[in-house]
Amino acid sequence: MTLTSSELTGLGNGDKAIVVTVTDEALNTNSVSGLAHFALTPPTIAINAFAGNNILDYAESHQTQILSGTTSNVEVGQTVQITIGGLSRSAQVTTDGSWSIALTPTELAQLASGQITATVADKAGNSANAPAITLTVDTSVPTPFLTLDPVAGDNAINLTESGGVLTISGTADPSMVGQIINLSLGSLLIPAATIDSDGKWSVTIPSIALLPDGNYVLSASTVGGVTASANILVDRIPPQLTVGVFAGNDVLNASEAGSVQILRGTGSEIGTNVSIKIHGVTHYAQVQSDGSWSLSLSSAELKTLPQGPQDIVVELADKAGNLTSVTHPITVDTITPFLTVDALGVGSVLTAAEILLGLPLGGKGDPGDTVTVTLGPLQLSAIVDENGN
Template sequence: MNKAIEIISREHQTQKTVSLGNSANSSLKLTESSVVQMQASPADIMSYERVGDDLVLHMKDGSTIDYSEFFLEDAAGKHSELVLSEAGKQPVHVAFDEAAMADASAQGGATELAAEFEPMANTDSLLAKSAGAAGGLLATLVGAGIATAAIGGAAIAIHNNNKDDNDHDRESDTPSIVVNPITGDDVITNKEAADGVTIDGTTTPGADVVVVVDGKEFPAIADDNGKWAVEVPAEVLDGAGGADRIKVIVTEPDGDKAEIDHPVIIGTDEVPITVNPITGDDVITNKEAADGVTIDGTTTPGADVVVVVDGQEFPATAGDNGEWAVEVPAEVLDEAGGADSITVIVTEPDGDTAAIDHPVIIGTDDMTITVNPITGDDAVNAREAADGVTIDGSSSAPGAGCEVVVRIGGEEFKTLTDENGDWSVDVPAEVWNGLDGEANIVVVMTNETGNTGAVDHTVTVDTKGPEVTVNPITGDDVVNAGEAKAGVTIDGSSSAPGAGCEVVVRIGGEEFKTQTDENGDWSVDVPAEVWNGLDGATDVVVVMTNESGNVTEVDHAVTVDTGKPLLTLDIVAGDDIVNALEAATGVPISGTASAGAEIVVKLGDDELVTVADDKGHWSVKVLPEQLELLDGDISVEVTATDKSGNTNSIDHQIKVDLDGPLLTIDTVAVDDVINAVEALTGVPISGTATAGAEIVVKLGDDELVTVADDKGHWSVRCCRSNWSCWMVISRSR
């Protein structure tokens, strides 16, 4: 019977596969408490014997197997356990009466043991730590002769001894074979497969070794120490995929031959796997580990997921959205410790399998790490950040040489502790400039023995200055002459909470200082002499410094316009005299001013308002009913106000004379009929008017002009050429 045996460490769940071939007598030395799983049934074993700390099996085929130090107890008081398994059948735990074993140990020598057989669904209960949940992938695969394992293997020593009846040694009929855990844990991840893997082990020196993977053969020859190795390329692994076995065939120089199957998971199928950063940063601190952690991610909906942490398995099933999660308890993390990786194995409903390693630092060892308050108050302001910041602290680890890694803002900074256990790193400005608000700092320390501790430390990064608001100056950001003369207040607000932020206002080469009140509001008064020296567009600079020392500077534009607007007034009615005829239709008053200026014309009790057009022209019309209320010398007051609020005024005198001069006209040609004879000699037209009044006699297109004498008489003589079918006589102004 070819005896294939799997040795699983109870402490670490690491595993090795051993073939004893057909040797009559074999010895395996167990260097730690293990679960020994044989491919055999209870019927194959005739008796069980304890010799000191060894368990000796007497097989029905006449061979013996000696498990050296099987009953040697570990720190927890546990010895190794024996499990028998046959393909397609439930594993059986072989249990021995503890009282009988105690008697055998006390008596010394060889003592036959009574065995009890306990069928079991899986081997979880025999391992030192829980595998997460009954029926996990490890238990399932072990039951089928396939197992996952963490880095490292159960250390065993193998001896084959065939003795004849005279107790003389003779050579083994079948060579022994040991296959080391492939990639350290018998799980080939996608990444590992992409680079190809090495499969190695030990057997008889000089033996020919053939490793069969997915039907492909890879030959090797064991060296003088019995070591052998083959390289399996990526393309072979890519075609394998899933829970599988590799076959190792050994042929010794004398022709003896043996083969074993070695279980392995080849996770090379195109299966999506995502693992979210564990605890947010892939560093599990002492404090986080004490509460246990959640490991989660995404994959194909409905896929089976197994997360392996320090040899412990935690199964889950991806939900409809592909999300999965497992809870890893504190006791598992406490035993892990240090820079490590967790393995995630995913099997889709159609059987496709993939696996990845996810690096994580588990800082659970008994190591105290202290981080001193950063910048003295655990708050980094802009000024401090610009100079770079030192992060330092101490450790309970004695002596110098412990490695310290400080993680912040996605960057790592490494150093070593000094002889006092103190440490420090300098974090440059560019790292702080990328942070804002609360930032988490992780400090990981590893001592010379490999123990690791980790702590989180929170710092507030406040490198941004407060938001500063400047209110519109004088309401419209334009300072006119009147406002400048009285002095102007500049005020605003800030996003900085509470009072006490320093505010500096710079204008016209002068500085004005104040502080924010409890609402963040501030104001300064800028006197007239500053404004009088300014003209046009002017920059107001406001600089605010908050309590963290961060500075914000804002520019605010203001227009200083203290000049008077342009203003002119045209002559009213052509001669600044408004007569009755002109008043009857209304009189326009017009002029020029600065474009856009508001014009107010005050005439008596009336105010007429208009705006100068884009060319500066303006005009208002005084209505007849307004003129009727006026008489004699009248003041016309015109005021222009420009867009800046500056004003200019004109006071102009006019005369309103609505009582016209005396005017009479005598009967023309005695009967107001001019006959031919009269027309030949010319006809005088005469009358009376106010002395000195200008008289205009209009005949058709002709105008005859004269002036009334000091007695008021006037007269013009009309020639024949002046007559037409009508005549109009009018008096002058």
């Protein structure tokens, strides 16, 4: 069969179930199903400002710099090809659509003024180029400088990090060796730091328990008036995450395993991907604007699940790194139950005696299963005993 362009575009984006059914002359049927990935919306990619203003100065060239950006309509794990000042690098798209690379001082020393470019393609081969950014490299020795390293690695303090020792560090101009650095972060009392002979300085804070969640400015200054600052996020609240009932009752039977099943849930981090792991395979689904997420599981994958209890593990992390994990148990039972009927004592005509005395009917089955017997308008049920009767 051939699908027209309008028919294909009408299907929209995402994984689509394909079910093919065949029927022979005796009306026997069989079917197979699978998933096709549709990526009809072109991807986009953008580059964030590098080193704050796209100008790399002397102080910035002596500490690791992060080049980052964003994408849309691009799958997790897709590769972003990057060029910056004559240097080529690559990065992967993360669960929230962002990408980043870290450039060490050794790499920064190789950069020249020029362009920053980034390209990406989705799984279907649709590609996108980010608007180029002009990079200016000016590493001439400036007036004395003071820098702050990212606090907790990303200037975002989560629940786990807030419960331990926090280190604040940075670098300073060699001419400032021995000078005292005063620090402030909200209402915290932070001891002063001293610039070492190598220009490094650091101080540890035993706890930030008294600092409420929110946005803060970390400030560092010397008596001589050299300053530095950074925006800090404190967020101890893990994201909200729910997982809905799977396959109607959390039990996957043979009929359900023969078609695509959808796992649904909700999450509080809109635009971020939840990770879903089932039987060692990890999938990703994006939290939509209404807080919902969904994942289509193909018949081919469902049929590989072993019989019995299984755990679906779903995880969601917020921007500060707080992680919520939900373990959702399901049962896989795709084996048709055993059933036989002992019909030797049952004739084709119901006699008056049988009506008065009752009609015994029995057979064999799997212990614990429920057997339903229908005779005309009558419907009765029996439980298979431990001996299989």
